[in-house]
Amino acid sequence: MFSAIAYELSSTFLEENKSCVSPDMSKKPAAAPTLHKVIMVGSGGVGKSALTLQFMYDEFVEDYEPTKADSYRKKVVLDGEEVQIDILDTAGQEDYAAIRDNYFRSGEGFLCVFSITEPESFEATQEFREQILRVKNDESIPFLLVGNKSDLAEKRRVPLDACRDRASAWQVPYVETSAKTRDNVDKAFLALIRAMSAQKKGLAVDDAEHEGQSCAARCCVVA
Amino acid sequence: MDFESPDVEKDFPGLYASETGRKSNESDFSDNGDHEKPTKKDLLGRRKDKKESKKDRGYAALEGESSPEEDTDTKSPSKSKKTKSFKFPTKSKEKREKSRDKEKVLEDVTKQKELNEKEKRKEKEREKEREREKKEKEKRDKLREKDKEKEEKAKFKLESKEKLKDDKKEKVKEKDKEKVKEKDKEKVKEKDKDKKEKKLTKMPSTVTSGVPFEEIFTLGVALPIFGVPLQQSVERSRCHDDTGLPLVVRDSIDFLQANGLKSYQIYRAEPDKIKLQQLRKLYTDRGPTFPYHWDVPVACAMLKSFISELPESILTQELHGQFEQATAIAEPQREATVVNLINKLPSCNLALLGWLMRHFESVVANEQVNHANIQTLYAAMGPTLGMSQNLLSYLVTKAEKLFSDIHLTKYVPPLLSIPAEFPDNATEISTELRKQESLLSQIHSEMHAGFITAARDQQLWEAQRIVTQLKRKLRSVQKSVEPTSLPLQQSVDDKPEDVSPQQPQATIPPNETVEEIKMQEEPSKDLTDSKEVVAEVETEIPDPTFPVDFDSQNTEFPVEFEDNFDFKETKELPTETEKEKPKLTEKEQKILRLQLENAEYLQLKSLLQAKINSEQFEIVKLRSHVALKNKLEGPQNKERENNQEDLELKQRLLKENAMLEQKRLSLVNQIFQERVACVQLKIELAMKEIMSKS
Numbered sequence: 001m002f003s004a005i006a007y008e009l010s011s012t013f014l015e016e017n018k019s020c021v022s023p024d025m026s027k028k029p030a031a032a033p034t035l036h037k038v039i040m041v042g043s044g045g046v047g048k049s050a051l052t053l054q055f056m057y058d059e060f061v062e063d064y065e066p067t068k069a070d071s072y073r074k075k076v077v078l079d080g081e082e083v084q085i086d087i088l089d090t091a092g093q094e095d096y097a098a099i100r101d102n103y104f105r106s107g108e109g110f111l112c113v114f115s116i117t118e119p120e121s122f123e124a125t126q127e128f129r130e131q132i133l134r135v136k137n138d139e140s141i142p143f144l145l146v147g148n149k150s151d152l153a154e155k156r157r158v159p160l161d162a163c164r165d166r167a168s169a170w171q172v173p174y175v176e177t178s179a180k181t182r183d184n185v186d187k188a189f190l191a192l193i194r195a196m197s198a199q200k201k202g203l204a205v206d207d208a209e210h211e212g213q214s215c216a217a218r219c220c221v222v223a
Numbered sequence: 224m225d226f227e228s229p230d231v232e233k234d235f236p237g238l239y240a241s242e243t244g245r246k247s248n249e250s251d252f253s254d255n256g257d258h259e260k261p262t263k264k265d266l267l268g269r270r271k272d273k274k275e276s277k278k279d280r281g282y283a284a285l286e287g288e289s290s291p292e293e294d295t296d297t298k299s300p301s302k303s304k305k306t307k308s309f310k311f312p313t314k315s316k317e318k319r320e321k322s323r324d325k326e327k328v329l330e331d332v333t334k335q336k337e338l339n340e341k342e343k344r345k346e347k348e349r350e351k352e353r354e355r356e357k358k359e360k361e362k363r364d365k366l367r368e369k370d371k372e373k374e375e376k377a378k379f380k381l382e383s384k385e386k387l388k389d390d391k392k393e394k395v396k397e398k399d400k401e402k403v404k405e406k407d408k409e410k411v412k413e414k415d416k417d418k419k420e421k422k423l424t425k426m427p428s429t430v431t432s433g434v435p436f437e438e439i440f441t442l443g444v445a446l447p448i449f450g451v452p453l454q455q456s457v458e459r460s461r462c463h464d465d466t467g468l469p470l471v472v473r474d475s476i477d478f479l480q481a482n483g484l485k486s487y488q489i490y491r492a493e494p495d496k497i498k499l500q501q502l503r504k505l506y507t508d509r510g511p512t513f514p515y516h517w518d519v520p521v522a523c524a525m526l527k528s529f530i531s532e533l534p535e536s537i538l539t540q541e542l543h544g545q546f547e548q549a550t551a552i553a554e555p556q557r558e559a560t561v562v563n564l565i566n567k568l569p570s571c572n573l574a575l576l577g578w579l580m581r582h583f584e585s586v587v588a589n590e591q592v593n594h595a596n597i598q599t600l601y602a603a604m605g606p607t608l609g610m611s612q613n614l615l616s617y618l619v620t621k622a623e624k625l626f627s628d629i630h631l632t633k634y635v636p637p638l639l640s641i642p643a644e645f646p647d648n649a650t651e652i653s654t655e656l657r658k659q660e661s662l663l664s665q666i667h668s669e670m671h672a673g674f675i676t677a678a679r680d681q682q683l684w685e686a687q688r689i690v691t692q693l694k695r696k697l698r699s700v701q702k703s704v705e706p707t708s709l710p711l712q713q714s715v716d717d718k719p720e721d722v723s724p725q726q727p728q729a730t731i732p733p734n735e736t737v738e739e740i741k742m743q744e745e746p747s748k749d750l751t752d753s754k755e756v757v758a759e760v761e762t763e764i765p766d767p768t769f770p771v772d773f774d775s776q777n778t779e780f781p782v783e784f785e786d787n788f789d790f791k792e793t794k795e796l797p798t799e800t801e802k803e804k805p806k807l808t809e810k811e812q813k814i815l816r817l818q819l820e821n822a823e824y825l826q827l828k829s830l831l832q833a834k835i836n837s838e839q840f841e842i843v844k845l846r847s848h849v850a851l852k853n854k855l856e857g858p859q860n861k862e863r864e865n866n867q868e869d870l871e872l873k874q875r876l877l878k879e880n881a882m883l884e885q886k887r888l889s890l891v892n893q894i895f896q897e898r899v900a901c902v903q904l905k906i907e908l909a910m911k912e913i914m915s916k917s
Contacts, residue, residue, distance in 0.1 A: 037684070070694070071687035086684055102670045106680040 033075065033082045036196045038189070039103055041128045042113035043121040044092030047148040050179035051113065052089045055189050060180055067091050069099055078193055085193055104135040109142035109196040111188065116147045116176065117155040122162070129170060142195035143172045146188055151178040442509060442674045449507065450532040457571045458668075460509060463637050463661040464654070467574040471506045471529050473634045475522045476582045480631050483519040484589045490603035491595065494524035501888060503528070510892070523603065526579075531607045537572050537579075543609065550613045558621065565625060576618075577626035579608075583615075584622040585631070637662045641689055649700050656693045662686050812910075819909050823902040 040048040049067050053059050056072050070089040075082060088107065090100045112128050114121040125145065133139065145167045147158065160176075167174035173191060177184040448460045448469060456469045466473065483489045495518070502516040502525060536543045542564055549560040565573060583600055590596050597616040605615055618625065637658035646652055663686045666679060 069687055070691040071684050072691060073688060086688070088684065088687065098671065099667055102667055102675075102683060105675060106684070 033084045034197065034200065035084045035086060036193055036200075037086045037088070037106055037108045038111060038192060038196075039088045039090060039107035039109070040111050040113060041090055041100075041132070042092055042146075043115075043118075043124040046092065046113050046115040046118065046121045047179045048092065048111075048113050049089050051111070051146070051148060051177060051185060051188070052087055054179045054182055054185050056087070058182070060182075066093055068096055069103070076190070076193065078190060078197065081197075083193060083197060085189075087189075101135065104132060107132075107136070108200075109144075109192045111144050111146050111192055113146045113148050114158070115149045116158045116163075117149055117152050119157050122147075122158045122166075125166070139171075140199070142192055142199055143170070144188060144192045144195075145170065145172055145174045147174070147176040148179060150176040150183055151180050442669060442672075445674070446669075446672060447507060449503070449529060450534070452535065453533055453537065453571050453575060454569065456529075456533075459665075460506065461661070461665065462634050463658040463665075464634065465657065465661075466578075466634075467571045468578060469529065469575075470634075471525060472575060472578065474512065475526045475529075476578055476631065477633050478517050478522040479519065479526075480582060480585065481633070482517075483522060483593075484585060485592045486519045487593055488519045488523075489586060489593050489595050490523050490599055492520040492523075494518075494520040497884075499524050499528075501884075504885070504888070513895075527604060527607050530575075530579075530604075536609050537575050538610070539568060539572055542567055547611055547614055550611070550617050557617075558624070561617070561621075562625060574629070577622075577629040578631065580618045580622040581626055581629050581631050583619045587619060637686070638689055640685055641692055647700065649697060652693055652697045652700060656690065656697065659686055659690045659693060663690060815913070816906060816910060819906045820902065823905055827898060827902060 040052055042048050044066060045064060049070065050060060052070070052072060053061060056074055067089050068091050072087045072089070073084060074087070075084050077083075088103050090096070090103060110132055112125050112132075114125050116122075129143070132141065132143070145163065147163050149155075163174055163176075173195075175184055175188045175191065177188050179185060446459050448456045448471065451459075453469070457467055460470045462468050462470055462473045479489065498516050498518070498521050502512060502521060504510075505512050505516070530537065538546050546561070546564055549557060549564060552560055565576070568576065583604075586593065586595055586600065587597060597612070597619060600619070601612045601615055605612060608615065610618075638655065646655065663683070666683045666686060670679060670683070
């Protein structure tokens, strides 16, 4: 008896739901833009948070405070289409590695950041890449290699060629940014978002490669 | 189909108990291995036997739970059995269908068939999932094997020793050993947990490669909150405001404090078993509860069952005796002794005891109205707590002195999404921040235990986002409080910091602001809602059905409305304001949106109320039908009872009903959520129309 009532109840509810949802359905895609989940990875102090804050709020914070984990949401108009992005700023320090793992699983695109003034951070990108691939189990996951602190060119210790070589070995685009001067910050994020939405739309392979090349080309100009 | 009706229950008083038992067993697949257990345990001697049977009874009420001991048992060799028993429901379904066709018990067979087909499809899916589960479990089992071996050895030793001893000695020694054993097991379990976590963090890919196994191997089954040590229960489902209480207990006490103190039913009336079970299931699955489930007897029963299933006295094994002894001491020393003992309790036990006693204190304080005194409380809770009446009445009467730092405050859960305006003062922000961080760490630990779903992911990101926003806000508030202590550095940082909180709203193009506001509006409403509910709940006893939440809105936005609020009318409201001021400012937009929302919810409320009314009418009607039929067919039924096949059929039907019931629950939840989404969309639409007009 109970289930019969339950069935009737749920069916009537569902019917009504349909009736009231259906007129709105056409509007739904506009109301809920696609959501992309970006994750910032890289060693401590390379400027992940600085990049994120610059992108989110156009602000640059001088004083360094290690991040545990922070998450932001922003709406971006990309090629005329409105998309929503969630950015997760992770901890560079190994202390928080366990927390990081939970996020890696749900990440859809990764900005792998190192500092061009710090060879150790460049080396560490290798490990981050491996970790991500291990979790995501997908070579074609949207991924961007980012050399940050390009404003400190005089202190540069990671040669541009090495960066490019690594990027091409991984078949990912390479961008050099400066969180301080906002140089290429938007470009880095947008390139990644474009790759993510391309992959989601299923045009994945071709476009991503194309994207990678064009981006790489742009980077050359910048660098 | 009619077995669950209370009238049948009257005719066959024994039926209901077994029914609920089976229901709960069936509702939880991983428990199936259970049926084998008693035979295995028979070997363990008489006293063990008794204990076991108790457990089984406990199990009947348990639903999806397993005490530590059983947990390890079900995971041992019974895997192959499990898969066999999985096929059970499908077979039974076919038979059930046939029998039903023959008997034509129901006229709406077609409806049922549809339902059954759905069921079957789901069943298939489940079977697939189960296979995956099996694999997952095998992995886990490998981890546990070592510990199990140890355990089994320990058991074996115990058994052999037991056999050698006389009954009397046995009794004495066994008690001690069982204590030791249980402790050992807890340790082992904890080790297990640790290992599991480590393994999972090391090899995350193994977790993600399959389907997230939450759907198969639910959180409630793997990490139960009933029947486990208090500490664990608190860790798994806690209040995020540092009270150290399990959420179930807090909610129950909150409800009783708000609605039960003046009720004659408090700690007296029998609960609605179905509601109780549903509520229990919701807590086990960490789902949201609905006002529908809550009434005074259910809340009392919930508290009672939680406490009675704790493996240990809430006064702890070591101190319980001392507490009892302390009541015999003469007064000046007694209080000091008890205070001393209370301070020795682990923090979670102290919290639970304190909250309970403060709550009982306020129950007894209302004796004039609710006619509940210490005797009533003792009759209801004394055996559960394992306390003597002396001790209980002492603790209750002295509660205010003994637990002076505990104040019964209504639990305000952490925000679920980013509200339009965070609290402005630093202390409020940091309290919320603490709650959020507690929530976050709980989500993380659940995920580390392997329970990863899209929903939990979303929750994780959302909570993280709130934490981030709260931190930013806190920082900016703190900076404005202590102005420019470091003038040079500050001036650089201050500008962006101060502007930032408003920036997202200010810089977005107009059509985006609508979205932005919408996104932020809902949560803020939730917050105020919950506060409203508290306020309201204290003044009047809300009807225990769905729309309690919606009622609270009346108080907040006093807009005139009719019961059958038409959508067109809602649009008139805004257009009026629109005529006055053709260009709407942000604030006006907000107000407009809130008005629309209010109207929508009111409409929804009246609709739901109407549904409930008709549903209740239907129930009454059906019940009278059943009663009539029972009278007519009374003798026939008795004959059938003797028939074995019919009995089996009945059992199967009961099992299936339990499953259907669960599905119904999840459907209702889903519907509820979709409703809310629907309302949001409607408002969106209306807003856009208004905007385009202006």
